Structures are given as structure tokens and as C-alpha cells.
Amino acid sequence: MMPVVVVHGGAVQVPEERAEITISGVCSAARSGYLVLEEGGSSLDAVVEAVVQMENSPYFSAGCGSVLNVKGEVEMDAIVMDGKTLGSGSVSAVRDIANPVQLARLVMEKTSHAFLTAEGASKFARSVGVPEVSQESLITEYSRMFWKKNLLMSREKMGTVGAVAVDKDGNVACATSTGGMPNKMEGRVGDTPCVGSGGYADNQSGAVSATGHGEANMRVTLSRLILFHMEQGQSAEAASDLGLAYLKSRLGALGGVVTVDPQGNWTSRFSTQQMPWAAAQNDTLHYGLNSGEHFRRSFSEQH
Amino acid sequence: MSAVLVVHGGAWAIPDELAEASVDGVKTAARKGFVVLRNGGSALDAVEAAVKSLEDNTVFNAGHGATLNIDGEVELDAIIMDGRTLNCGAVSSVKNIANPVSLARAVMEKTSHIMLTGKGANLFAESVGFSTVPTDTLVSEFERKEWERHKTYVTGVLEDFNTQWAHDTVGAVAVDSSGNVACATSTGGIRNKMVGRVGDSPVIGCGAYADNFSGAVSCTGHGESILKVTLAKLILSHVEQGESVADASQLALQYMGERVQGAGGAITVSPSGKWAATFTTQRMAWAAAENDVLWSGLDPNERKKENLN
Numbered sequence: 001m002m003p004v005v006v007v008h009g010g011a012v013q014v015p016e017e018r019a020e021i022t023i024s025g026v027c028s029a030a031r032s033g034y035l036v037l038e039e040g041g042s043s044l045d046a047v048v049e050a051v052v053q054m055e056n057s058p059y060f061s062a063g064c065g066s067v068l069n070v071k072g073e074v075e076m077d078a079i080v081m082d083g084k085t086l087g088s089g090s091v092s093a094v095r096d097i098a099n100p101v102q103l104a105r106l107v108m109e110k111t112s113h114a115f116l117t118a119e120g121a122s123k124f125a126r127s128v129g130v131p132e133v134s135q136e137s138l139i140t141e142y143s144r145m146f147w148k149k150n151l152l153m154s155r156e157k158m159g160t161v162g163a164v165a166v167d168k169d170g171n172v173a174c175a176t177s178t179g180g181m182p183n184k185m186e187g188r189v190g191d192t193p194c195v196g197s198g199g200y201a202d203n204q205s206g207a208v209s210a211t212g213h214g215e216a217n218m219r220v221t222l223s224r225l226i227l228f229h230m231e232q233g234q235s236a237e238a239a240s241d242l243g244l245a246y247l248k249s250r251l252g253a254l255g256g257v258v259t260v261d262p263q264g265n266w267t268s269r270f271s272t273q274q275m276p277w278a279a280a281q282n283d284t285l286h287y288g289l290n291s292g293e294h295f296r297r298s299f300s301e302q303h
Numbered sequence: 304m305s306a307v308l309v310v311h312g313g314a315w316a317i318p319d320e321l322a323e324a325s326v327d328g329v330k331t332a333a334r335k336g337f338v339v340l341r342n343g344g345s346a347l348d349a350v351e352a353a354v355k356s357l358e359d360n361t362v363f364n365a366g367h368g369a370t371l372n373i374d375g376e377v378e379l380d381a382i383i384m385d386g387r388t389l390n391c392g393a394v395s396s397v398k399n400i401a402n403p404v405s406l407a408r409a410v411m412e413k414t415s416h417i418m419l420t421g422k423g424a425n426l427f428a429e430s431v432g433f434s435t436v437p438t439d440t441l442v443s444e445f446e447r448k449e450w451e452r453h454k455t456y457v458t459g460v461l462e463d464f465n466t467q468w469a470h471d472t473v474g475a476v477a478v479d480s481s482g483n484v485a486c487a488t489s490t491g492g493i494r495n496k497m498v499g500r501v502g503d504s505p506v507i508g509c510g511a512y513a514d515n516f517s518g519a520v521s522c523t524g525h526g527e528s529i530l531k532v533t534l535a536k537l538i539l540s541h542v543e544q545g546e547s548v549a550d551a552s553q554l555a556l557q558y559m560g561e562r563v564q565g566a567g568g569a570i571t572v573s574p575s576g577k578w579a580a581t582f583t584t585q586r587m588a589w590a591a592a593e594n595d596v597l598w599s600g601l602d603p604n605e606r607k608k609e610n611l612n
Binding site for chain 2: 085086087088090093111113114115116117118119120121123124181184185186188190194195196197218219220224228250
């Protein structure tokens with residue numbers, strides 16, 4: 001059994017000029033998550049750390065850098081799930097906080113509920129001392145430019161971020177976070193915070209974090225679908241491919257996932273042309289962006 | 304291909320004083336929904352009609368008669384799904400709407416999204432002409448009293464959360480004469496829930512799911528437990544593996560009990576017209592309309608039969 005952290009930065013087209021920084025971002029997130037595991041942290045700690053990093057980076061559509069809704073405002077969704085207990089925490093349409101994935105974890109750990117939305121989520125955040133940040137601090141030049149372009153129906157997408165991990169005790173976990181769909185209607189909630197769609201984790205089968213067209217992922221409950229295949233004996237890779245193939249054949253939609261099983265086998269699969277991803281396991285950092293890419297670097301090379 | 308409609312009015316320890324009204328309510332809803340099917344309407348139209356009837360009935364925790372959150376307000380969740388296209392519409396934490404299931408349908412049919420929440424959902428409702436109703440008209444005397452009574456509990460009792468608290472979500476599943484299946488679920492959520500708490504009901508695959516290839520499900524019970532096991536999808540995965548709708552429902556509910564100590568209920572229908580109403584709580588008010596027969600039940604293993612006139 002080899003602990004591993006796998007992250008993705010959204011199954012979307014990454015513009016040429018952002019390719020390098022995006023890859024650097026997922027690599028950094030995977031390594032940070034893995035460091036947590038090395039220091040004895042749980043898979044839950046690791047996925048939250050990895051996603052927090054990507055939320056803090058302005059180069060991903062989660063937390064800072066989130067795409068804007070039709071009114072030019074930031075509304076964020078996130079989920080965490082603990083494969084040991086099947087417990088999950090989700091927030092949807094939450095505003096003015098830096099790290100929705102952390103709030104999602106607090107929902108799971110500090111309330112008897114699993115999902116808080118909108119004003120209720122903000123009220124809870126205040127009650128547990130999560131600092132409010134200005135809308136402006138979450139909006140980047142890029143997301144604003146994107147918003148203006150999309151007002152003209154350019155229909156480009158920007159990605160969700162996510163991570164899965166398995167720790168030395170064989171516990172799996174997942175986390176997913178997003179600003180949602182560019183120019184979405186106010187209050188639109190996608191797959192991300194919906195258990196079974198944006199993510200699912202179960203110590204008996206594995207963990208998945210999904211990205212792509214939110215509504216399509218929801219209609220097939222993509223994460224849960226992949227794990228059903230794994231329960232029936234498929235490998236992480238085969239199960240992920242089956243799930244993505246079904247998404248395409250049934251709905252004509254494309255997407256991407258990162259998947260791990262309790263033994264530490266992992267995969268990053270996507271039917272779009274690009275999905276920035278990275279995985280850290282043993283002494284190796286794996287990563288890629290374009291379909292078919294799989295680069296490797298040893299950690300010891302870095303130091 | 305004969306059409307079938309099944310409805311439920313919540314899986315929980317329904318007290319005797321609510322029992323008769325609950326069973327009457329589900330029977331009325333089943334009749335209303337079945338008329339739609341009899342007249343050649345779709346499964347989607349039928350489940351909407353049935354759930355609207357349950358929302359309008361103050362005996363159930365949905366629409367009128369919905370339970371109050373900790374601030375004494377009504378926040379509603381609902382979902383509707385079309386098994387033919389896998390299209391879905393859902394709303395969470397929406398306020399002052401008498402029929403959230405119809406709003407959920409409007410999300411499905413009039414937007415490119417599936418789920419709208421909170422203020423955004425209400426703005427949408429306004430934009431497509433849904434009238435808002437004052438909170439007072441949605442709040443029943445019973446719920447107001449219960450809220451006041453439970454305010455004193457909130458600081459302490461979270462054990463036995465499962466069994467003691469009301470879980471009377473409502474829902475319906477149907478298959479029409481074309482073999483299309485559909486489902487709908489609607490709820491006010493858990494009494495004294497935190498502001499903005501969303502349960503399983505509007506979460507696709509958890510509170511409900513419909514797929515012409517396997518069937519349609521609507522769930523009720525302890526929402527947080529249903530979310531943990533994605534109950535609706537779990538039931539249908541057993542159906543896909545060859546189990547009957549009854550066995551699939553039983554297996555899944557049993558698993559939920561064993562794995563996460565959660566109790567609940569589900570109504571399930573297959574594309575060929577087989578149906579089941581299954582629960583692991585003390586009671587579940589349910590009714591099913593098929594051919595000329597109206598079935599109903601409340602206690603475990605109870606199945607009453609009468610003419611559907």
C-alpha cells in the first residue's frame with residue numbers, strides 16, 4: 001500500500017500563456033498534500049491542504065480566481081468526504097471567504113449536518129470564526145475579463161479543482177472546490193458540492209474528485225458511478241474510463257476525474273483535451289496537462 | 304404497459320394522531336397523480352401533480368406545513384427528474400414558494416442548470432412568474448408549536464437524532480404508458496435545522512433518481528445518512544445488478560442501517576411497472592395506484608387494498 005495524493009485543476013482548455021503556471025500549481029498542491037501525509041496527517045488533511053493551495057492561487061477557478069456569476073459576483077461551492085465514516089461536508093453559493101473547502105470540512109466536523117448553502121453557510125462561517133474577505137480579493141483581472149467575454153456568449157470554461165488521497169492507514173478522502181460555471185445564474189449549484197457527483201469517498205472502494213460540465217456530471221452522478229464500477233472489480237483506471245465513456249455516450253459530455261483506491265493505485269483520466277493534474281507518491285511527482293501526457297520527476301531532484 | 308404511481312409522505316415514527324390524515328393524504332395524492340397517467344399524461348406530469356398535492360397538505364413537511372429552521376423560518380428543498388433524458392431540476396433553501404416541486408421543474412425546463420439555491424432560486428422564481436406566499440401561510444399551528452417546544456431541546460439532544468425527529472419529506476415515482484419513469488421529492492427539512500441546511504432531498508442520486516434503464520426512486524428518512532450512501536443511486540445500482548425493486552430497496556436500506564446507523568424509506572418503480580414501498584423506520588405513509596387498485600400502508604408489512612374509482 002503506497003499513500004498518494006492526486007490533484008486536478010479542472011478539465012478545461014488552459015491558455016498557452018498559463019500552461020506553465022497551471023502545471024506548477026497542481027504540482028505544488030500535490031506535493032503539499034503529500035507532505036501532510038509524510039508528517040502523519042490523514043488523507044482528509046492532505047486533500048484539504050492540496051485544495052486550499054489551489055483556492056489560494058489566482059490561477060484556478062476556486063477561491064481566489066473563481067469565475068464570476070452573471071452578475072459579476074463570486075459564489076463558491078465545495079465538498080470534502082471522509083471514506084472511513086462516509087461523512088461529508090458541503091457548502092454551496094458561499095460568498096466572501098477565502099477557503100470554501102475548509103468551511104466544508106467545518107460543516108462536517110462541527111455540525112450535525114452535511115450541507116449548508118448561501119446565507120446559512122455564511123452565518124455558520126461567522127459563528128466559527130472564519131474571516132470574511134472582500135469580494136475584490138477573490139476576483140482577478142482574468143476572471144473579470146472572462147466574465148466580460150462570456151457576456152458576449154463566448155462560452156469558454158474554467159476549471160474546478162480537486163484532490164483525492166489515501167493515507168498509510170488505508171483511509172481515503174476527496175475534496176473538490178469551485179467558482180462554478182462562468183456567468184452562471186445567481187444561486188446556480190453544480191456537481192461540486194453534491195455527494196456522489198463532484199466527489200465521493202469510501203474506504204471500501206476508493207475516492208473520486210470530478211470536474212467538467214457540472215450539470216452533466218450530476219445527471220450521471222459521475223463520482224459514485226466510477227466507484228460502483230470499482231466495487232464490481234474494475235481498476236481505478238478502467239472504472240474512470242467507463243464513467244467518462246458513459247458521460248459521453250449518454251449525454252454527449254466531456255469531463256475529468258482523479259481516482260484512488262484504498263491500496264494506493266491511482267489515476268487521472270479526462271475526455272477533454274486538457275486537464276492539469278499531478279500526483280505525489282513515494283519519491284515521485286507525476287504530472288501532465290495534455291491528453292496522454294505523463295511526466296515524472298523525483299522529489300530528490302527538487303531539493 | 305400499465306402505468307404505476309407510488310407516493311410517500313415520509314418515513315418516521317408517525318404518531319397515532321397524525322396517522323389517519325397521513326394515509327388519507329398519500330391516497331389523495333396518489334389518486335391525483337394517477338388521473339394524469341390515466342389521461343395519457345407523462346410520468347413527469349404525474350409525479351409533479353402528486354407531490355404538489357402533498358405540498359399543499361399541511362399534514363406533511365413540504366410546502367404548506369413545512370417544518371421551521373432554527374430561526375423560525377421556512378426553507379424548502381425539492382427535486383424532480385426525468386428518467387428518459389436524465390434531465391433534472393432542483394431547488395434548495397428556497398423561501399415563500401407554495402410548490403417547490405414546480406419551481407424545480409421550471410429550473411429543469413427553463414434554464415440550462417439543474418440546481419438553484421437561496422436568493423438566486425427566489426429571483427428565478429420571480430422571473431418566471433411564481434407568486435410568493437407569506438411565510439405565515441406556509442407555517443401550520445402544529446409546526447409553530449413544535450418549533451417552540453424544540454427550542455429548548457436544541458442545546459442538548461443530538462443523540463437518537465435519527466429516530467426521534469420527524470422525517471416527513473414527501474415524494475412520488477411513476478412509470479407512464481410509454482415506459483418513461485420519473486421521480487420527485489420535496490421537503491421543509493429537519494425541524495430546527497441550521498439556517499441553510501440542505502438534506503438529501505434536492506441532491507441528485509441521494510433524495511431521488513430516475514433512469515429509464517433501471518427505474519425511479521424517491522427517498523425519505525435521515526437526510527445526512529441518505530447522503531452518505533447516495534441511497535437512490537444505491538437502490539438502482541442493485542436493480543441494475545438484477546435485483547427486484549423490493550430486494551434492491553431492502554438491501555440498500557439495510558446497508559444504510561448497518562454502515563451509518565441511518566433509518567429511512569424509499570419508493571421505487573421499474574420501467575416495466577414493478578414497484579415497492581420499503582422502510583426501516585417505524586412507519587411510512589405510502590400509497591400506490593395501479594390498474595384499478597389503490598394500495599396503501601403505514602405500519603411495516605401493512606398493505607391495504609381498495610378500488611381506485
